[in-house]
Amino acid sequence: MSDLLDTAQRLLERVGASEEMEVFVSRGVETEVQAYDGEIENLSNSASAEIGVRILVDGPQGARVGSAYAGSLDEAAIAEAIASARDNAHFATEDEFVAFARPDGVDPVALSLSDPGVSTTPMERKVALALELEAMVRRGDPRIRQVDAANYSDYVSHAAIVSTTGISSSLERSGAFVSVEAIAADEHGDQTGWGLSVGRSPEQLSLELAAGDAIRRATRMLGAVKPASFKGVAVFDPRTAATLWSIMGSALSGDAVVRGRSFFAGRLGEMVASPQVTLIDDPTDARHFAASPFDAEGLASRRNELITQGRLRQFVYDTVSGRRAGVASTGSAVRAGVSGSPSAGCRALQLVPGDQDQDAIFRLVGDGVFVESLTGVHSGVNPISGDFSVGITGLMIRDGVLAEPVREVTIASTLQRMLLDVLMVGNDVQWLPGTAAAQTLAIDGVALSGR
Amino acid sequence: MSDTLVARDVVQRVLTESMGRGADFAEVFVEDRASSSATLDQRRIQELNSSRSRGAGIRVVIGETTGFAHTADLTEEGLLSAARAAAAVAREGRGGVRHAALEPLRDHRSRAEVTPGSVAKSKKIELMTRADEMARASGDAITQVQVALADSTRRFVVANSEGVYAGDDQVRTRFAVSCVANGDGGMQTGYRPLAATRGFEILSPDAIDEAARGAAQQALTKLSARPAPSGDLPVVLAGGSGGILFHEACGHGLEADAVLKQASVYAGKVGQRVASPLVTLVDDGTMFGEWGYFAVDDEGHRAARNVLIENGVLTDYMWDYLRARREGRVSSGNGRRQSYAHLPMVRMTNTYLMAGDESAEEIVAQTPRGVYVAQLGGGQVNTATGDFVFGATAAFLIENGRITTPLRDCNLIGNGPEILNRVDAVATDFSTTPGTCGKDGQQVAVGCGQATMRLSGITIGGTAA
Numbered sequence: 009m010s011d012l013l014d015t016a017q018r019l020l021e022r023v024g025a026s027e028e029m030e031v032f033v034s035r036g037v038e039t040e041v042q043a044y045d046g047e048i049e050n051l052s053n054s055a056s057a058e059i060g061v062r063i064l065v066d067g068p069q070g071a072r073v074g075s076a077y078a079g080s081l082d083e084a085a086i087a088e089a090i091a092s093a094r095d096n097a098h099f100a101t102e103d104e105f106v107a108f109a110r111p112d113g114v115d116p117v118a119l120s121l122s123d124p125g126v127s128t129t130p131m132e133r134k135v136a137l138a139l140e141l142e143a144m145v146r147r148g149d150p151r152i153r154q155v156d157a158a159n160y161s162d163y164v165s166h167a168a169i170v171s172t173t174g175i176s177s178s179l180e181r182s183g184a185f186v187s188v189e190a191i192a193a194d195e196h197g198d199q200t201g202w203g204l205s206v207g208r209s210p211e212q213l214s215l216e217l218a219a220g221d222a223i224r225r226a227t228r229m230l231g232a233v234k235p236a237s238f239k240g241v242a243v244f245d246p247r248t249a250a251t252l253w254s255i256m257g258s259a260l261s262g263d264a265v266v267r268g269r270s271f272f273a274g275r276l277g278e279m280v281a282s283p284q285v286t287l288i289d290d291p292t293d294a295r296h297f298a299a300s301p302f303d304a305e306g307l308a309s310r311r312n313e314l315i316t317q318g319r320l321r322q323f324v325y326d327t328v329s330g331r332r333a334g335v336a337s338t339g340s341a342v343r344a345g346v347s348g349s350p351s352a353g354c355r356a357l358q359l360v361p362g363d364q365d366q367d368a369i370f371r372l373v374g375d376g377v378f379v380e381s382l383t384g385v386h387s388g389v390n391p392i393s394g395d396f397s398v399g400i401t402g403l404m405i406r407d408g409v410l411a412e413p414v415r416e417v418t419i420a421s422t423l424q425r426m427l428l429d430v431l432m433v434g435n436d437v438q439w440l441p442g443t444a445a446a447q448t449l450a451i452d453g454v455a456l457s458g459r
Numbered sequence: 460m461s462d463t464l465v466a467r468d469v470v471q472r473v474l475t476e477s478m479g480r481g482a483d484f485a486e487v488f489v490e491d492r493a494s495s496s497a498t499l500d501q502r503r504i505q506e507l508n509s510s511r512s513r514g515a516g517i518r519v520v521i522g523e524t525t526g527f528a529h530t531a532d533l534t535e536e537g538l539l540s541a542a543r544a545a546a547a548v549a550r551e552g553r554g555g556v557r558h559a560a561l562e563p564l565r566d567h568r569s570r571a572e573v574t575p576g577s578v579a580k581s582k583k584i585e586l587m588t589r590a591d592e593m594a595r596a597s598g599d600a601i602t603q604v605q606v607a608l609a610d611s612t613r614r615f616v617v618a619n620s621e622g623v624y625a626g627d628d629q630v631r632t633r634f635a636v637s638c639v640a641n642g643d644g645g646m647q648t649g650y651r652p653l654a655a656t657r658g659f660e661i662l663s664p665d666a667i668d669e670a671a672r673g674a675a676q677q678a679l680t681k682l683s684a685r686p687a688p689s690g691d692l693p694v695v696l697a698g699g700s701g702g703i704l705f706h707e708a709c710g711h712g713l714e715a716d717a718v719l720k721q722a723s724v725y726a727g728k729v730g731q732r733v734a735s736p737l738v739t740l741v742d743d744g745t746m747f748g749e750w751g752y753f754a755v756d757d758e759g760h761r762a763a764r765n766v767l768i769e770n771g772v773l774t775d776y777m778w779d780y781l782r783a784r785r786e787g788r789v790s791s792g793n794g795r796r797q798s799y800a801h802l803p804m805v806r807m808t809n810t811y812l813m814a815g816d817e818s819a820e821e822i823v824a825q826t827p828r829g830v831y832v833a834q835l836g837g838g839q840v841n842t843a844t845g846d847f848v849f850g851a852t853a854a855f856l857i858e859n860g861r862i863t864t865p866l867r868d869c870n871l872i873g874n875g876p877e878i879l880n881r882v883d884a885v886a887t888d889f890s891t892t893p894g895t896c897g898k899d900g901q902q903v904a905v906g907c908g909q910a911t912m913r914l915s916g917i918t919i920g921g922t923a924a
Contacts (some may be wrong), residue, residue, distance in 0.1 A: 044720070045523075049803060052527035053544055062506070079512035080531040088511060096507035099580045103503055156722045156843065191722060191843050198724075200843045234918075237689050267501060268603050269639060271646065349506050387837035387850025388870035388920065392639060392648050397687070397869035397920040399839070399848035416846050418872050418920025420689065455922040456688030457872075 013178040015081070016170040017331055028095075028108050028172045029039025030099040032060040033081065036165035039131070041156040043138035046241050051135065055414075056344040057081040060340035061093040062108070069102035071282055082354055093425050100425075105331040108173045109305035109350075112301075112336065116301035116308040117292040121181040125209025126162045134160050137186060137210060145190050147289035151227050153193035156200070161185050162210065167346075177306035181298075184210045185441070186218050192226035199232060199413075202381075206297055206441045225380060229401060232413035235458045241376030241431065242419050242454040243369055243405060246438035248379045257289070257354030257443060258422060259391045261309035262325035266332040271394045272320060280320045281427035286360035287315040289324055289340065296356040297441045305341035305350050314340050314354075326352040357444040362433035366448045369432050371408035378402045378410060379419065394423040417458040421451075429453040461628065463770050465515070466488040469535045470618045470912065471561060472624055477519045477542040478620055484520040484784075485542075486619040488757065489533065490799040494611035495575065498720045499587040501603070516799040519545040520781065529800040561624040564616070566590035567754035570747065571658030575610035578659050583608055585757025590636050590671040596676035600682060602646075603639035604675075610659070615799075617759040625759035629745035631656050631750070631904060633893070636666065636674040641895065642682035647867075649677030650836070651853065654893035656752040656904070673788050677834070677853050680865050687869040687921025693829035694871065695822055695857060695913045700835040702907030705740055706810050707847040708875040709733070709896070713742075714793070714805040715782040717842045724845035724876055725773060733773045734879035737815055737912075740768040741823040742777055744792050744808035746897060749906040750893030751808040758794035758803050765791045767810075768879075779805045794866040797901040807896060811908030822884045824860040830919055831862045832871075837894070845875035848920075870920040878917060886911040 020395040022027040032333045035057045042050040062075040074096025078085035139252075142158035162185065168178035188205040203221030243253060272280065281287075291300045291309035298442045300309055300382055312324055324340035325333060329352045343355035364372065383399035389397075397420040404411040421429070434448030463470075463645055470487055477485035498505045503507060514531040515538055528544035530537050590780040592606045610633070616626040635655035640647050651674040655661045682821040696704060717723040725733065734740075744762030751760050755826040758780045766774050776909065778786075779794030782805060795806035831854065838849030891908035 047523040049523065050525045050527060052529075052802065054527075054529045054800065056529075056800065057531065073506045075506050075508045077508065077510040077512075077515060079510075082531075085511065085513075086529075089509075090508035092511075096580070097511060099497075099507050099584055100505060101503035154721050154843075156720055198843050200841055231796075241920075268641075268646075339479050347508065347510050349508070383839040383841070383846075384848030384850055384870040384872075386838075387835075387839070387852075388848065388868065390648060390868050392826075392866065393681075394645065395868040397850075397922075399846070399870055399872045399920070401846075414871055415844065416874055416918065418689075418848070418870050420687075420869060420919065420920050420922045455689055457918055457920045459691070 012166050013168045013170065013176065016168040017176065019086065020170055020172055022170050023172050024094065028064040029388065030062040030108050030171040034058045034165060034167040034345055035426055037165055038163045039134055039161060039443055041135055041138040041160040041269055043142040046134055046139070048138065049245055057217065059086060059089055060277045060346040061089045063097045064108055065097050067102040070104035071106040072097050072100035072102055073106055074100060075349060105328055107327055107331060108171050109175055109307050109327040109337060111174045112307060114308040114310060114339065119294050119299055119301050121208065121299065122164065123182050123209035125211050126164050126182040126184055129210045134210060137215065141186050141188050141215045143218060145188050145222055148219055148223045149227055151192045151194060151230065153198065154191040156189040156191055158188045159186065175306035177300055177302040179300065182208050183210065186212055186213050186215060188218055188222045190222040190226040192230055194230045196231050199226050199229035201229065201243060203340055224361050228403065229413045229415065232401065232415040234416045235404060235414045237456055237458050239453065239455045241373045241450055241452050242379055243373055244379045244449045245428055246436060246448060247440060248382050249443060249449040250386060250440050250444040251382055253357050253444040253446055255356050255389055255391055255443060256427065259423065260323055260354055262323040262333055262352040263329040263427040265323050266329050269392050271392070275320050278292045278320055279318045281315050281318040282430040283318040283360060284430050284433050285315050285318055285427065287357060288313050289354045289357050291356040293356065294359065295357065295439050296445055297439055298356040298443055302343040303339045304343040307339045307341065310339045312340065324352050324354055359447065361432055361435045361437055361447055364432055364434055365436055369448055369450050370405050370410065372432065373405055374408050376405045377414065377456055378405050391423065396421050396423050417456055420455045420457065421453060425453060426451050464491055464614065465533055465563065466536065468537065472516065473538045473542045474618060474620055475702065477538050477546050477607030480546050480640065482519045482521050482546060484620055486518050486617065487515060488615060488617045488799055489515045490615040491613060492613045492798065494609065497583055499591050501608040502591060504584050504587065510832065512798065514799045515541060517541045517545045517920045518802060521697050525802065527802050550744040560622050560623045561618055562676060564626060566626040567606055567628060569630040573659040574630060575612055575632065575658060586667060589664065590667050593671035594636055594638050594675040595706065597672055598679050600640045600642055601675050601678055602609050603642045605637045607635045609633045619759065623759040625755045627754045629656060629753055630658050632661055634657055634662055634670065636671045638674045638678040638680050639651050640678035644682065647678050647681035647684065649674040652893055654750050656750060657748045662907045681867065684865040684867045686923045687866040688919050688923045689921045691916045691918050693789050693826050693913060693915055694917050695826055695829060695831045695911065697833045697892040698819065698888045698910045700907065701832065701912060702811050702892060702909040703835045703838050703849050703894065705812055705909065706807060706907050707840040707849055708873065708878050709740065709809050710810050712842045712845065712875060713776050713839050715776045715778045716805045718776050719782055728773050729775065731773055732771050733876060734768050734771045735882040736771040736878055737882050737885045738768050738771050739766065739813040741813060742810045743809055746809045746906065749809045749891055750904045751906040756792045756794045757796045758790065760790040760792045760794060762808065765793040777779040777807065780804055795903050797903060801901050804899065806903050807897065807905050809891065809908065811891065812912065814887050814889040814910040817886045818882050819886040819888045822886055822911055822913050823857060823862060826857050826860060826913065828865065829857040831857050847875055848872045863881050871922055873917045878914060881915045883910060883915045884913040
């Protein structure tokens with residue numbers, strides 16, 4: 009790890025006069041195994057190295073930044089990236105708020121995010137996990153007709169961010185995943201269900217969990233019907249609730265707020281959600297799969313409470329959006345990979361859990377729809393206007409228990425409305441991969457469109 | 460960039476090494492991609508970015524198993540090492556050692572007139588600034604304008620153990636305008652993309668002005684939008700982006716990987732009627748300049764025009780090389796990959812509904828009550844059940860045969876086989892639209908197209924009763 013930090017530090021020596029320079033380097037090894045019909049369909053094992061360079065030049069009206077990326081740490085690739093970033097810097101508009109992060113005195117928490125198991129587990133064992141997972145689903149229920157894909161994947165990555173403004177952070181992390189999609193069939197047709205398990209090493213994975221989830225979801229959708237339209241309560245399972253909170257999180261980005269692209273803009277201190285909602289972005293919580301000691305500018309991660317019992321307390325900021333808003337970075341820089349520029353975003357969301365488990369929520373809700381999958385999130389949710397309309401599958405809730413499965417329906421509301429209409433937050437937190445952990449969530453006032 | 464990226468004799472030796480432990484098939488894919496992007500936001504040009512990725516992906520097939528490895532090291536040693544890694548999945552060699560005899564390189568040059576590398580960065584900024592000014596001039600309620608410009612030049616050479624040796628040079632240019640309008644009822648958004656597998660010649664002042672005004676107008680119009688209805692209604696889809704309907708309703712289900720795994724509602728239905736007789740659906744990688752256009756696919760097979768559904772009857776699926784080989788047929792030129800670091804799979808190119816013979820105005824006039832969708836913004840499908848959604852980003856009510864009130868964004872949901880039978884009118888005004896298609900974590904550029912058409916009914920995912 010220190011090798012990579014050294015490599016990055018040495019590159020900073022190439023900074024030009026009156027320039028600042030930031031270097032982000034990453035090295036990784038990935039394995040992917042796909043099993044199908046008792047055979048290994050695809051097996052891939054590869055190493056990669058990447059570099060992102062940003063160069064800042066100061067001018068009378070402010071700073072300008074140019075950036076470049078290379079998918080290799082060869083000298084020629086690095087030299088080309090630095091030259092391109094330098095040239096690109098001349099074409100940005102000078103901006104008084106543009107700056108690189110500087111150390112802010114916040115110490116990073118110690119987190120153990122890497123497990124040697126990914127590297128020490130032999131390939132045969134990883135192959136066996138994918139094959140076992142597929143077999144487990146096939147024999148798990150006679151109604152399973154097909155297993156579309158059973159996958160094992162893992163990675164180990166090292167990353168370092170350094171800058172001439174004093175940033176020097178590095179990080180090692182590993183992850184292992186299994187996922188499986190099952191197709192169940194009966195006389196009415198096919199239904200699908202998807203299951204997964206995640207960990208930092210293969211030993212932490214539970215094939216039973218992934219297989220059981222895929223089988224249960226596929227088989228209980230058999231015979232699904234298109235119900236009549238209604239307006240009422242939707243209960244989201246932890247997986248679909250996590251998707252919802254990720255979307256809400258994108259509107260809590262200080263970057264979206266300062267650019268006038270968030271429906272939360274200008275609402276600090278107001279009740280924007282039901283009192284059940286206390287939403288926290290906390291990458292320092294080791295339980296969260298997205299936990300990390302540093303943000304994407306190399307500043308220490310910290311706990312940010314965004315909504316407290318319904319009241320909007322704060323947004324998350326990176327260096328530049330913070331400067332625009334007149335506040336400090338909250339250690340919330342995110343980037344789309346090594347090539348992306350930093351922006352502000354929620355990184356590891358979680359909600360303060362409520363008291364009830366899922367069954368109790370069904371009982372308390374009485375009648376409604378239980379949502380197990382969402383489709384069309386990228387085409388039907390607009391985090392600027394707040395319009396929300398997605399396809400779902402799930403089961404009706406009648407008299408406090410799950411009833412018939414439903415399909416080919418949409419649910420709709422607005423994101424603003426949904427936050428205020430939160431009825432209950434469950435106690436069944438699932439630490440899912442992605443930017444949000446979540447638990448069962450009941451929301452009122454949702455329009456279901458069906459027959 | 461050199462013409463072949465890697466010398467022919469090196470490619471030959473890498474293929475031989477790949478096959479050395481007894482493989483059925485081996486392939487070397489070498490790619491060099493240069494891309495650049497810039498964004499204008501809040502009247503400022505933000506960070507310009509340049510990216511360069513070079514590398515090779517090697518796959519080795521033994522029996523039913525494909526081994527894959529990729530490397531950014533294009534030296535002979537780097538390639539041989541990747542070849543050994545890919546071949547290491549050979550649990551036991553079965554065939555003998557075979558030497559690949561490559562055919563002469565079938566190379567293709569981009570037909571881009573103004574290549575991205577020849578355009579000064581200052582010129583790119585001028586184009587973006589023009590769009591910003593044009594959009595802002597469309598109305599005082601426009602509060603935010605974002606303009607994104609991206610181009611990529613992708614050179615690749617692919618060779619395999621059957622002797623295929625082909626190259627392509629793909630230049631893509633994309634310009635998009637996003638606007639936010641602010642009104643009493645909150646914010647609304649408008650969006651217009653301009654994209655082609657061509658160079659900067661597509662970015663004429665007129666085209667930029669039209670995109671900018673279109674995006675601004677869409678956001679302004681939606682300020683007075685009402686919630687969309689819920690329930691089943693007839694829907695008229697305007698020409699162009701409506702093609703996304705077919706991409707989702709049946710395109711993915713006609714990809715041979717889903718079909719061979721019996722994970723598609725269209726499996727086993729060739730020769731059967733699967734759609735209204737008005738539906739003739741084509742996937743065509745040869746449509747020059749379209750977003751999903753190329754000369755050869757990422758497995759070295761020539762792009763082709765494939766009729767998938769003819770007058771409502773399913774005629775064929777789309778194939779990549781491996782699936783086609785298993786079925787004893789030839790690839791349909793649909794083997795694509797996001798980059799050298801990804802395995803190819805069956806993907807669409809430009810998928811479109813052939814035009815009909817009615818007038819678009821007449822179709823609307825003959826719809827007493829329904830929804831008119833002027834722009835679609837993507838969708839998603841479950842190929843095993845056929846259920847799919849697609850999002851309307853610009854829609855209006857149709858009342859008494861006239862387009863009236865604008866509606867807020869919503870998804871529409873249906874089942875592919877049912878919806879294909881509900882196409883009851885197709886007009887003559889064919890046009891296309893660019894999109895990005897995601898499948899198993901890989902993104903590729905695709906085109907969609909159709910003429911104005913009507914569905915006799917589909918479920919609208921709004922909130923109004």
